[in-house]
Amino acid sequence: MSDETFDLCPPQALPAEQLLEIFRQLIADGSWQRYSGPHGTALQQLLLHRHQRQHCHLGCSGTAAMELALRAAGVEAGAEVILSAYDFKSNFINILMLGARPVLVDTVPDLPVLDPVAVEAAISPSTRAVIASHLHGLAAPLSALSEIAGRHRITIIEDACQNPGACLAGQPAGARGDLAILSFGGSKLLTAGRGGAVLTDNPQFAQRITLHTQRGNDAWPLSELQAAVLLPQLQQLDQQNRHRAAAVRQLQAALADSPAISLLLSPEFCSTPVNPDGIATAAFYKVALLLHAGRIARDELSAACIRKGIPLHPGFTALHTIHAKSRFRTSGSLTNATRLAEQLLVLHHSALLQPGAELRQMADHIRTLAELRHSATW
Template identity: 35%
Template sequence: MIPFLDLRAQYREIGPEIEQAVVAVLNGCDYVLGETVERFEAEFADYCGADHAVALNSGTSALHLALLAAGVGPGDEVITVPMTFVATAAAIVYAGATPVFVDIDPRTWTMDPALIEAAVTPRTRAILPVHLHGRLADMTAIRVVANRHGLPVIEDAAQAHGAERGGRRAGAIGDIGCFSFYPGKNLGACGEGGAVTTNSAEVAERIRSLRDWGQEGKYNHVRHGFNFRMDAVQGAALRVKLPRLDAWNAGRRRAANVYQTGLGPEIGRPAGPIAADHACHVYAVRLPNRDAARDELARAGIATGIHYPTPVHLQPAYAHLGHRRGAFPASEALAAETLSLPLYPELGEDRAARVVQAVNRLGERLGERPDERSDERMPERVGEETA
């Protein structure tokens, strides 16, 4: 069986070092925030190329507090995409604002910058692009629109740890970056965790206050805050893993490029080559008979995932926004066809090649995609997930 994700393989490599770091935290009895978390914050900020990192209890909290620190509140609107994990939109709602969706570019699967301008209203307070599957959105084009309207750009980088373009890494391209350290992420904790990165000292200080009950100094509560603090065990585990992240991402890219070069032309896939702007958290293909394909691959001993079968605008919890099927056709088409293949640093090229063989056999049997669309004709086409 080729698993979709194999955290045990990672733990076999670094388990003793993780255990030593965690025991040191337990012996020190400094369990929440503290020196271990502060060291991780400094190391992660340096890794991302940002001036500040603020460690939190989840990626959802990172999105929530980033929006609050950017001044988003009741009655405001935030522009984002419906093809994402639900936490992106949920954080906007938590801030009291309304998610305003724009569709993805059918070539890149990330926010279509050409659609943003029409979505801006006097109530718009921020733009929240998602680096879907770990590939950077078109941040240059997005920033052009944002700057024209004086809007902050908040990156949902929950899947994009280490992705870079033009020498700038995810989390340091927009005004604020938001990361999840859920265990299955490229940089995953041994539980829940998240972080915000920014070059703004003011934003960082506000988020530090908001994560700790709105305090500025002990028992001096200057704003309504939350209990969103990172525990030191997670900080310790992340400090062990962070120095390995680039090597792990390289292993992911090697496996992803086996998929990229080996899959047949009838299999819709990201445009290649897979490069540094893709952290390869997920490698998804598009198949018109996705569910049947998933069943057949399971019978062949290959586990797969789906990121995500229903776009946010069609989720029952967001029915109040009034969107109907057909409102965002590129997102809906991707959601209906996308299938995520096994991808993790330890997968290796040999097992990736076995997956390619199985998927290609499926492609031949299941037929071409509807109206014979091919991602080869759409250059730059770029799960089970928790933020």
């Protein structure tokens, strides 16, 4: 294996000159300092159109968007909210902050998405909502979850922070939950440094969001400057998602027959990476790879790749292993989520916009290092 390292500076969301031109325009017309203005309105309208929604509230972060979605769903002290034991920790903390109880359930085997059977088994009279997160380019099973939620009269909150622009079962990510959230955080596929949005078709939910945010004015706003930076990113999102999809297919081919490591991809993406309308069937903020070895080997592989300049990091820590048991309830076995937390790695999207030759070299490095660890000859 060569001593080559990779210099993968995260790609700029927009070229520097384009950003400067946006700033010049906002300074010239004074809109950068407004509480609300044309750029925020235009962003709302574009998000509504792309996601086929009726209501959109812009906010300061994806975390704030999730809190608003939970409040809109009627989550309060004494309520329960079901979520995967393998999920972003702020979703868990948001539930606690409202005085409610998280209920942790398992994922499907070898995939970081909710198991609908486990979700239904976890429902109690106190259940108000289910958080269904699309993670690492893999979609939560919303058709099955929505059918279950409909029978039990509970709310589905679709966490689409990681996969903006993806077409899932013929609909945009963020279009199917009773409520959906987006994130515009600093490392996301759409970024304004910070920011988020809540989407819904339910006027009562939209009204509750407005009531919770109005403290004289919007308590958790997205600025005009942030909105102006996001608008051109949305225009180029489909093209960049296609580029990332092609890169993931290249990684898939490079790792296809490795006994040590495998990409976790949806059957829909494997059969149709880009649909006839030119929309990718998955959006990759991070790509999931499963190392067929334990946590120590996984962490060593990540460290070795990072030393090479490859942004390959451990996945999420299982929620039931980092919080006091008095703070949550579990339902059923969490075997699959535990395994993912010990063996999953995620490749950041900054790697996916590299030239093809460099991407192939990265894949070769990952494969070689993984197979060395797998064969215990590191």
